Amino acid sequence: MRKVLLMGLGAVGASVAAQFLDENYPISILCDEERKKRYLEEGIIINGKNYNFDYVTADEITYQPDLILIVVKYYNLAEAIEQLEGLVGEKTIVMSLLNGIDSEDIIAERFGFANLLYSFIYKIDANRAHNRVEHYSKGIIVFGEKNGQLTEKTALAREIFEQAKINYELSDNILRRMWWKYLTNIGLNQTTAILRIPYSVIQREQYAQELAKEAMREVVQISQAININLSEADINSVLEMLQQLDPNSKTSMLQDVESKRKTEVDMLSGKLCQMGEQYQIPTPINRVFYHLIKSIENSY
16 A cells, blocks of 8 residues: 555544545554654544554654645644655655645745645535544545646545545646635635634525625636636535535634634635735725634634
């Protein structure tokens, strides 16, 4: 079997790692000494099952992995890249499952684009409280080359996911798919975090949905300026997908707010407002969202 390394054992990362172990596909969790000690002492319980992952520090790894999955928070990405120093070989595939649209560019600044596959995960509704993770849906990893071609990298990633029985989609238009996920995060994550509501409320609440739609329309406008060309139909598809999620679950940003953690607002409305200024497209809803969420963070 191929060597898989995962960074970031939050709700999404733990859920993905568990899927590998459930199929007896070996996976190692890269972490620092402090986290390794805590994980070994407390364990990670996912859907009621205690998982004994293989925790490794960068100094303990004597090989270059075939696949590295980065599932850290956006504000921890720079630290994660530092930990990968010396671990990315010529044939190593690096995939970022972060929200947002620029983590690949940040990773490429250090390692180049040759090792990267563009990717994201959606239809996952994992929740974490301390060392316990619950998820209703396993999610789907979407990946592909920027130019849409089938390559050795896409073939290897597909091989690994099929052997580990990971739900995946190989896309020939990955940038547009990533922007659709960005659209989702802009609309759902931020709205639910500001209103502090679970999926069950936004699934039925007309005014919350309208607020999310207004924020998403600003994403659509900017996407059209750079030839990604999202449309109102994409907004509707986000709302259709919303109805498939576990009503009792919460967005990751709402979980961050409730746990008084730093959020990923900088890569969502923060990034969108920057692009709005660049392309001279007003983003008033997302500018308000940005200030509201930053104010929430500062109130902890």
